[in-house]
Amino acid sequence: MDIAEVLQLAEALVFAKTGKHLDHLQKTVLKGTIQGQTYSEIAQDNGFSESHVKNVGHELWNNLSQALGEKVTKANFRGIFINLKNNNFIGSNVCQTNSTFNNINIFADEARSQTPTQQPQQTPKPHIDLGDAPEIFSFFDRTTQLTTLETWILQQNTRLIAILGISGIGKTTLSLQLIEQIKHNFEYIIYRSLRFSPTIETTLTNLLQIFAPKSETPQNIETQLSQLINYLRQHRCLIILDDIHTLFSSKQLAGQYQTGYENYHLFFQLITQVTHQSCLIVNSWEKPREVTQLKKENNAIHCLLLEGLGEAAKEIIREQELLDEDCWQSLIDRYQGNPLWLEFTANLIKELFAGKVSEFLQCDTLILSESLQAQLDQQFQRLTPQEIAVMIQLAKENEPVCLAHLIKNLDLPTSELLNAMQSLGMRLLLDVKECDRTRFFSLNPVLKQYVKNRYSQFKISLGTF
Ligand SMILES: Nc1ncnc2c1ncn2[C@@H]1O[C@H](COP(=O)(O)OP(=O)(O)OP(=O)(O)O)[C@@H](O)[C@H]1O
Numbered sequence: 296m297d298i299a300e301v302l303q304l305a306e307a308l309v310f311a312k313t314g315k316h317l318d319h320l321q322k323t324v325l326k327g328t329i330q331g332q333t334y335s336e337i338a339q340d341n342g343f344s345e346s347h348v349k350n351v352g353h354e355l356w357n358n359l360s361q362a363l364g365e366k367v368t369k370a371n372f373r374g375i376f377i378n379l380k381n382n383n384f385i386g387s388n389v390c391q392t393n394s395t396f397n398n399i400n401i402f403a404d405e406a407r408s409q410t411p412t413q414q415p416q417q418t419p420k421p422h423i424d425l426g427d428a429p430e431i432f433s434f435f436d437r438t439t440q441l442t443t444l445e446t447w448i449l450q451q452n453t454r455l456i457a458i459l460g461i462s463g464i465g466k467t468t469l470s471l472q473l474i475e476q477i478k479h480n481f482e483y484i485i486y487r488s489l490r491f492s493p494t495i496e497t498t499l500t501n502l503l504q505i506f507a508p509k510s511e512t513p514q515n516i517e518t519q520l521s522q523l524i525n526y527l528r529q530h531r532c533l534i535i536l537d538d539i540h541t542l543f544s545s546k547q548l549a550g551q552y553q554t555g556y557e558n559y560h561l562f563f564q565l566i567t568q569v570t571h572q573s574c575l576i577v578n579s580w581e582k583p584r585e586v587t588q589l590k591k592e593n594n595a596i597h598c599l600l601l602e603g604l605g606e607a608a609k610e611i612i613r614e615q616e617l618l619d620e621d622c623w624q625s626l627i628d629r630y631q632g633n634p635l636w637l638e639f640t641a642n643l644i645k646e647l648f649a650g651k652v653s654e655f656l657q658c659d660t661l662i663l664s665e666s667l668q669a670q671l672d673q674q675f676q677r678l679t680p681q682e683i684a685v686m687i688q689l690a691k692e693n694e695p696v697c698l699a700h701l702i703k704n705l706d707l708p709t710s711e712l713l714n715a716m717q718s719l720g721m722r723l724l725l726d727v728k729e730c731d732r733t734r735f736f737s738l739n740p741v742l743k744q745y746v747k748n749r750y751s752q753f754k755i756s757l758g759t760f
C-alpha cells in the first residue's frame with residue numbers, strides 16, 4: 296500500500312471535514328498505523344508520550360469517520376483504505392478535488408462511472424447485516440490469513456470456506472476484520488452466529504428475510520434453498536455463519552449432525568456445487584465432514600486452519616499493561632499464542648501478581664485460570680468417552696507417541712481407538728508430527744495441563760465417563 300497515496304486521501308478527507316491540513320504528528324500516526332505499529336511504538340519512535348499519540352489518533356479516527364460516514368478505528372483504518380484503493384479512490388484524479396470529499400459515495404459513483412468495466416461487481420454501499428456480531432476493539436496481525444482469504448474469495452471465487460480452530464484462537468475476530476477489508480466487493484454482507492443451534496429452516500428464513508423483508512418465506516426447505524441460491528446468483532454476497540460446531544452432536548465422533556440438522560449438509564453441498572457469485576464462510580471448532588468429502592480441485596471449497604498469533608500476541612499483553620516485556624515471548628509460547636487464553640491469563644497475572652509476568656512464570660506448573668478451563672470444558676464436553684481416554688493417555692506421555700504405542704497402552708478395541716484419533720484430529724485437539732513415515736501424536740502443554748487438572752481423579756476406564 297502506497298503511504299503517500301493514503302496520506303493524500305486522508306489529508307483531503309480531514310480537510311473537507313475540518314478545513315485544516317494534517318499536521319506532522321497526525322501524519323506520523325497514519326504512517327505508523329499503516330505499518331502495523333502500536334501507539335506505544337509510534338510514540339517511542341517519534342519522541343512523544345503514548346497518551347498524547349492516542350489522543351491525536353482518537354481525534355483523527357473521529358474526523359475520518361465523519362468524513363467517510365462509517366466508523367474508522369485504528370484497527371480497521373488499513374482495511375478501509377485498502378478498499379478505497381480497490382475502488383480506485385486512491386490514485387485517481389478524484390483525489391485532487393477536495394470539494395467533493397464530504398461524502399464518499401460521490402467518489403464511488405464517479406469512480407464507477409469512470410471505470411465501468413474494471414470492477415463490475417464492486418459496490419460502495421453494501422447491505423450489511425451483522426446481527427449480534429461482537430464489536431472488535433483491537434486487531435493485530437493475521438496479515439497472511441487475510442491475504443489468503445481475500446485471494447480465495449475475490450480471485451478464485453471460492454464458494455465455501457471453513458475457518459477452523461480451537462476456542463478463542465480468533466475465528467470470529469478474523470472474519471469480522473475480513474468484512475472490513477473486502478466489504479466493498481459485495482452487495483450483501485451477512486453475519487450470523489449459530490451458537491443457539493437454530494434449525495436449518497430458522498436460518499434460511501432469517502437469511503431470506505434480509506433479501507426480501509416483505510415477502511412471505513416459503514415453508515418447505517427445497518423452496519427456501521432454491522430461493523436463497525437464486526439470491527446468491529443475482530447478488531454478490533458474503534455470508535458468515537459462525538459457531539457451526541453447535542450443529543454437530545455432543546458425545547459422538549466429530550462432525551456428525553444432530554438429529555434434525557442433517558439438512559445443513561444439503562445446504563453446504565448446494566453452496567459448493569451450484570453456480571453462483573457468492574461466498575459462505577463457516578467458523579467451527581470441528582472440521583465439517585463436507586470440507587473433506589466435497590473438496591474438489593476447482594477451488595469451490597477451502598479450509599483455513601487458524602493457529603496462535605505469534606509475535607503479534609505481544610500487543611494483547613501490552614494492551615493488558617503487563618510488566619517484564621522480556622518475558623512476554625515465554626508467556627505467549629506457553630499459551631500457544633491463543634488470544635483468549637492470553638487474555639484470561641493476563642487478568643490472572645494482573646490480579647494476583649500485580650502484572651509481573653516474570654513472577655508468574657516462576658510457578659512450577661502451567662497455571663490455567665478457571666475461566667480458561669471453563670472455556671475448554673465446553674469443548675471437552677463434546678468428546679466421546681473413547682476420545683477422553685485417548686486424551687488422558689496422551690496427557691501422561693512425556694514425548695509424542697505413535698499409534699502402536701496407544702494401541703498397546705489403551706484398553707480400547709483398535710477400531711474404536713482409530714475412530715477416536717481421527718475424530719480428535721477433526722476437533723484440532725492433537726499435535727501431529729511425522730518422522731520416518733510414522734506419525735507421532737501429542738497434546739500441547741495447555742491441553743495436557745487441562746486434562747491433568749480435570750481428569751486426574753479418573754482412571755482410564757470407559758465406565759467412569
Ligand atoms: N487478531 C487479533 N487481534 C487482537 N485480538 C484478538 C485477535 N484475535 C482474537 N482476539 C481476541 O481474542 C478473543 C477471542 O477471539 P474470538 O472470539 O475471535 O475467538 P474464536 O476463535 O471465535 O473463539 P470461539 O470459537 O470460542 O468463538 C477475543 O477477545 C478477541 O478480541
Ligand SMILES: [Mg+2]
Nearest residue numbers: 466467468537
Ligand atoms: Mg467465535
